[in-house]
Amino acid sequence: MKCYKSSSILTTNHHPFFYKQQPISSLPPSSFPSTLSYPTRTRFSSTRIQSRLTHDDPVKQSQDLSFYDLLGVTESVTLPEIKQAYKQLARKYHPDVSPPDRVEEYTDRFIRVQEAYETLSDPRRRVLYDRDLSMGFSFSFSGRRRNRYDEEVVEEKSEWKAKWQTQLSGLRRRSNQKDNNSMSWAARMRRQQQDSC
Amino acid sequence: MAEQEYTVASDSENTAEEKSSSSPSLPEIAVGIDIGTSQCSIAVWNGSQVHILRNTRNQKLIKSFVTFKDEVPAGGVSNQLAHEQEMLTGAAIFNMKRLIGRVDTDPVVHASKNLPFLVQTLDIGVRPFIAALVNNAWRSTTPEEVLAIFLVELRLMAEAQLKRPVRNVVLTVPVSFSRFQLTRIERACAMAGLHVLRLMPEPTAIALLYAQQQQMTTHDNMGSGSERLAVIFNMGAGYCDVAVTATAGGVSQIKALAGSPIGGEDILQNTMRHIAPPNEEASGLEFEEVNRKVFEECERLVVQCLRDARVEVGDIDDVIMVGGCSYIPKVRTIIKNVCKKDEIYKGVNPLEAAVRGAALEGAVTSGIHDPFGSLDLLTIQATPLAVGVRANGNKFIPVIPRNTMVPARKDLFFTTVQDNQKEALIIIYEGEGETVEENHLLGYFKIVGIPPAPKGVPEINVCMDIDASNALRVFAAVLMPGSSTPVVPVIEVRMPTVDDGHGWCAQALNVKYGATLDLITLQRKM
Numbered sequence: 001m002k003c004y005k006s007s008s009i010l011t012t013n014h015h016p017f018f019y020k021q022q023p024i025s026s027l028p029p030s031s032f033p034s035t036l037s038y039p040t041r042t043r044f045s046s047t048r049i050q051s052r053l054t055h056d057d058p059v060k061q062s063q064d065l066s067f068y069d070l071l072g073v074t075e076s077v078t079l080p081e082i083k084q085a086y087k088q089l090a091r092k093y094h095p096d097v098s099p100p101d102r103v104e105e106y107t108d109r110f111i112r113v114q115e116a117y118e119t120l121s122d123p124r125r126r127v128l129y130d131r132d133l134s135m136g137f138s139f140s141f142s143g144r145r146r147n148r149y150d151e152e153v154v155e156e157k158s159e160w161k162a163k164w165q166t167q168l169s170g171l172r173r174r175s176n177q178k179d180n181n182s183m184s185w186a187a188r189m190r191r192q193q194q195d196s197c
Numbered sequence: 198m199a200e201q202e203y204t205v206a207s208d209s210e211n212t213a214e215e216k217s218s219s220s221p222s223l224p225e226i227a228v229g230i231d232i233g234t235s236q237c238s239i240a241v242w243n244g245s246q247v248h249i250l251r252n253t254r255n256q257k258l259i260k261s262f263v264t265f266k267d268e269v270p271a272g273g274v275s276n277q278l279a280h281e282q283e284m285l286t287g288a289a290i291f292n293m294k295r296l297i298g299r300v301d302t303d304p305v306v307h308a309s310k311n312l313p314f315l316v317q318t319l320d321i322g323v324r325p326f327i328a329a330l331v332n333n334a335w336r337s338t339t340p341e342e343v344l345a346i347f348l349v350e351l352r353l354m355a356e357a358q359l360k361r362p363v364r365n366v367v368l369t370v371p372v373s374f375s376r377f378q379l380t381r382i383e384r385a386c387a388m389a390g391l392h393v394l395r396l397m398p399e400p401t402a403i404a405l406l407y408a409q410q411q412q413m414t415t416h417d418n419m420g421s422g423s424e425r426l427a428v429i430f431n432m433g434a435g436y437c438d439v440a441v442t443a444t445a446g447g448v449s450q451i452k453a454l455a456g457s458p459i460g461g462e463d464i465l466q467n468t469m470r471h472i473a474p475p476n477e478e479a480s481g482l483e484f485e486e487v488n489r490k491v492f493e494e495c496e497r498l499v500v501q502c503l504r505d506a507r508v509e510v511g512d513i514d515d516v517i518m519v520g521g522c523s524y525i526p527k528v529r530t531i532i533k534n535v536c537k538k539d540e541i542y543k544g545v546n547p548l549e550a551a552v553r554g555a556a557l558e559g560a561v562t563s564g565i566h567d568p569f570g571s572l573d574l575l576t577i578q579a580t581p582l583a584v585g586v587r588a589n590g591n592k593f594i595p596v597i598p599r600n601t602m603v604p605a606r607k608d609l610f611f612t613t614v615q616d617n618q619k620e621a622l623i624i625i626y627e628g629e630g631e632t633v634e635e636n637h638l639l640g641y642f643k644i645v646g647i648p649p650a651p652k653g654v655p656e657i658n659v660c661m662d663i664d665a666s667n668a669l670r671v672f673a674a675v676l677m678p679g680s681s682t683p684v685v686p687v688i689e690v691r692m693p694t695v696d697d698g699h700g701w702c703a704q705a706l707n708v709k710y711g712a713t714l715d716l717i718t719l720q721r722k723m
Contacts, residue, residue, distance in 0.1 A: 083424050087448040094575055095604060095665035096562065107604050107664070114602050122507070 067116035067129060075130070079121065086117040227365035227394045227563045228355055229402070229555025232344070232382075234294045234435030234460060235521070237261045237273075238552040239351050241359065242560035242572070247553045250358055258548060259351070262291035263343045265329035265336055274350035285313045287330030290343045294371075295435045295458065297340035297385070298378030301325040305458050308466070322701040341381055345388035352389060366391045367559040369399040369551045371436035372456025372581045375627050375637035376669060376693045394562045395666065398581055400429040400440030401451050402554025403519055403545065405576050407442065408449035409557060410544050413571065426508060427515040427542070430499060430532050431551065432522035434461040439498045441506035447574045453506035453600045454581040455498040461522050464488050485527055492531055499535045505600045510537045519547040578603045584669060584692075586611070586659055587624040587633045588716040596661045599629065603667065608660035611716040617649045621657060622706065622714040623673050625692055638703050639669075640694030643714065646685035647675050654678060656719060669693075 068075050071085045091097060093113060098106035119125045228241045236258040240249040249257045252274050260273040265288055283289060292309060299306050301318035306325050310316045315335050317326040327343075328335035355363045370382060379396050386393050397405075404427070411425055424445040431438045438456040442449050471487040485492070503510065516538045522528055524547070533539065545553075560567075561574050579602050585595035588611055597607050613621060621644045628636030647655050660672040669692045674683040695702065 080423070083443070084445065087424075087445050087450065090448055090450070090577055091446075091575055094577065097575055111604060111606055114605075118602075 066133065067120050070113055070116040071120065075133075077120075079123075082117065082120050086113065086121070089113045224563045224565065225361075225363075225365055226565055227367050227559030228363055229367045229369075229552050229557070229559045230348075230351065231369045231399070231402075231552035231555055232294055233261060233433050234292055234462065235261055235433070236548075237347070237351065238549065239355055240549075240552045240556035241355070242556055242565060245567075245569075246571070247556045249549060249552060249556075250355055252354055260291075261293065261347060262289045263346045264289045265331045265338070267331070270346050272347040272350040274347065274354050287313045287315070290314050290327065290329050290338060292435065292462065293340045293344045293347070295462065296325070296327065297344060298375070298381035299325070308463070311466075322704075341385040341388065344382070344385035348386060348389035348391060352391060364390070364392050365394050365559070365563065367395045367397060367555045367562065368393060369402045369555050370396045371458070372398045372400065372438040372440070372454045373436065373458055375582065376584075376639055377637055377695060379667075380693060395558055397555060397558055397576075398438065398440070398451075398454055398456070398578075399436075399551050400431045400438045400454065401442075401449070401576055401578060402552075402558060403429050403431060403517060403550045404440055404442035404444070404449045404451060404554070405557050405561075405574060406545060406550055406554040407515070407517060407542075408444045408447055408576075409571060409574055411444050412447040412573070425514040426512050427517055428499065428503070428513055428532075428536050429517045429519070430495075430523065431518075431520045432460055432495065432528065433520040434522075436460050437495055437498060437520075437522070439502040441502050441508055447570075448577065449575070450577045450602070451579040452508065453502045454579055455502040455505070456581060457494055457498055459491050459494050460520075463491050464522070464525075467491070488527075492527060495528060496531050496535055499532060503535075510535075513538065515542040516540075517542040517545060517550075519545060519550045521548065523547045578665075578667070580605065580663060582627045582637075583629060584625065584627045584639070584661055584663075586716070587622075587626060588718055590712075590715070591632050591634070593626050593628065593630055593633050593636050594718060596659055597663065601663075603663045604665050606660065606662045608658055608672075610719040611657045611659060612719045613647065613650070613652050613655050613657075614712060614715045614717055616652050618652065618655075618714070619647050619649070620645045620714050621647065621716050622710065623659060623671070623688075623716075624703065624706065625671055633703065638695055639692045640671075640690065641702070641706065642673070642688060642690050642694075644673050644675060644685070644688060648677060648684055650677070653717075653719075657716060 068077065071077075071082060071089065073081060073085050077085075090110065090113070093106045093110040095103045095107045095110065098110075119129050226242050228239055229247075230239050231237060237260075238249060238258055240247050242248075251257050252259050254277060262284065263270050263272045264276060264278075264283065278284065278289075284291065291314075292312060295305055296309060296316070300322045301324065302320050302322050306316065306318060310318065314330065315326070315328040317328075319326075324339070326337060327339060328337045330336075352363050366386065368382060368386070370379060374382075382396060383393050407427055407429070424443050427442050427444065429438075429440040429442060431440075435458065436456060437459050438454070440454050441452045443452055444450070467487045468484060472483055513536050516532060516536045518529065518532060518541050529541065533541070557572070557574060558576065560572050565572055567573070579600045580597055581599060583593075583595035583599040584597050585593055586609075588594045594609065596609050597605055601607070611621075622641060623644060624633070624641040625639045626633050626636035627639050630636045644657065647657075654677070656676040656678065658672075658674045658676060660674075662670045662672070664670075671690050671692055672687055673690075674687045675685050676682070677684055
């Protein structure tokens with residue numbers, strides 16, 4: 001089965017970008033919300049699923065959590081504890097095991113948990129993340145930020161350097177712009193939607 | 198099973214046939230199938246454990262071939278060869294798994310040209326011409342059709358034994374298969390009336406079996422949280438695959454995958470070519486020398502996989518070796534040396550592990566619950582190959598790197614290379630090569646309506662999304678600086694879109710458009 005009628009699974013008038021109201025001209029381009037806004041779709045669902053995401057949903061609120069919050073651990077957590085927390089959350093949020101009616105939102109959450117795990121389970125990336133955290137950056141979740149740790153770690157590995165250089169410049173641009181705007185895209189979207197309601 | 202019904206659908210664009218009307222209350226347990234280059238097997242969860250089905254000749258490992266005789270082709274499930282020589286008359290087609298989804302410029306196809314059936318290449322990047330000798334005439338067929346005929350036989354055999362219709366399957370596939378090749382496997386299944394729930398990279402099926410064994414033996418229900426690291430080396434007749442998995446509490450997290458189309462067939466051919474005449478004993482040294490490149494590739498795959506997984510050799514708990522070639526002493530020595538282990542894991546049968554894992558996944562994905570927790574399992578898959586786009590001239594720019602855990606969603610920004618460029622080609626590739634030619638083309642589409650602007654100003658976002666069932670979708674949006682609203686509707690494309698002739702459509706695009714519709718990665722403007 002290849003049900004490639006994504007519109008039929010998505011919530012009605014659910015635009016892939018969640019842009020419902022007026023254009024947001026004040027936002028810098030780095031806020032392009034791709035990581036958070038493209039729809040997830042279950043491919044083999046026998047029933048058509050309509051999951052409506054609400055603002056007070058705990059899953060959606062995860063966008064404002066730090067990587068530690070996402071994994072449900074404290075900042076003094078050890079590596080084995082991080083691994084254990086990740087696997088426990090995978091058992092809850094992985095789309096293969098999540099309740100059929102919540103697959104889409106749980107997939108979003110799982111991808112975030114995964115990114116938190118990838119950063120915190122790598123000692124070098126974790127140091128960078130902790131440094132930023134201690135410098136008081138607002139730590140709402142952001143795919144941009146994770147990319148930045150990727151980038152710095154990758155740069156240490158010279159064998160990869162040439163291959164990734166082109167990609168890195170794009171990432172660097174985005175992560176730097178991100179620093180100028182500490183509020184996550186999701187937070188801005190929520191504020192905007194609340195303002196317009 | 199005297200009467201045989203072949204219900205292979207025509208090989209056209211009708212993969213979306215649906216919908217089996219099985220009773221909604223009782224989920225059908227998907228069967229697991231391991232399609233091997235030389236042997237296949239089929240297994241199913243029987244309520245308490247995995248049961249491997251046997252054919253009428255009481256074989257669990259069924260030779261993968263189809264003979265074309267007169268009007269009716271017959272596969273190796275029901276058909277018994279009068280003599281092994283029958284495989285060499287040209288009437289039997291085999292090695293489907295090596296040929297499926299490959300174009301006639303592929304070295305693997307060229308290596309197949311000395312098989313007894315006809316493999317004809319024109320070397321222009323189209324599917325090779327394949328034919329079986331029937332009554333002294335070459336009868337054309339396709340690897341998909343051959344595989345479908347074989348799968349129909351497997352299905353009939355399973356239905357007869359399980360006394361129920363069999364529709365849903367989990368198949369194991371080589372790590373190195375491109376998404377295009379995966380669609381060919383799905384096509385063959387659709388032709389055989391089978392619905393693919395999952396296509397599992399072979400070592401990940403073994404990882405799942407291992408996860409179940411660990412869970413059963415340690416009774417570790419996330420209690421200690423201790424994680425076991427295993428290296429899985431799987432080498433059959435056609436492919437060599439490696440995985441590194443971290444297992445705890447029934448969760449198998451695939452940390453890295455690596456694969457290559459080398460296998461026992463290559464070893465056999467090398468040995469026959471260099472150590473002919475046959476029937477003459479080859480010395481061990483000679484054998485190792487003529488197959489040096491194969492063995493080096495095995496070693497390279499393991500080293501690469503460990504590096505990608507960021508695993509230190511000292512942290513490896515188990516080394517699992519499966520597949521027919523895992524019995525070759527030289528291969529065992531190589532893997533033991535790389536992993537610095539004296540012992541190979543003994544808990545799995547090297548020839549049955551993959552199909553057992555596939556059957557477990559079949560039960561898990563079918564939503565079957567086991568009161569004893571034997572199915573309390575989860576595989577977190579990783580992408581075996583990077584997916585990305587063509588940009589910066591002829592470069593392949595990965596958007597989702599290889600060994601990214603799935604589900605995954607990542608994006609990159611690109612921009613125009615010409616002033617007032619109104620359109621851009623998004624050409625999607627999969628692979629590891631730095632230039633696009635080294636990778637598999639998956640598809641392409643055009644973005645139109647880019648507002649007039651100097652080159653480098655428009656911001657084109659390409660986002661890729663892989664869901665838990667490995668479906669890849671590509672999104673593209675055009676943004677202008679200072680606005681985060683796409684200026685034209687976002688494009689969403691399910692990949693792959695290429696069908697036949699994918700080898701040359703990229704070249705055709707290049708001839709037609711040159712660099713006029715090119716993209717480069719967006720540089721930061723200070």
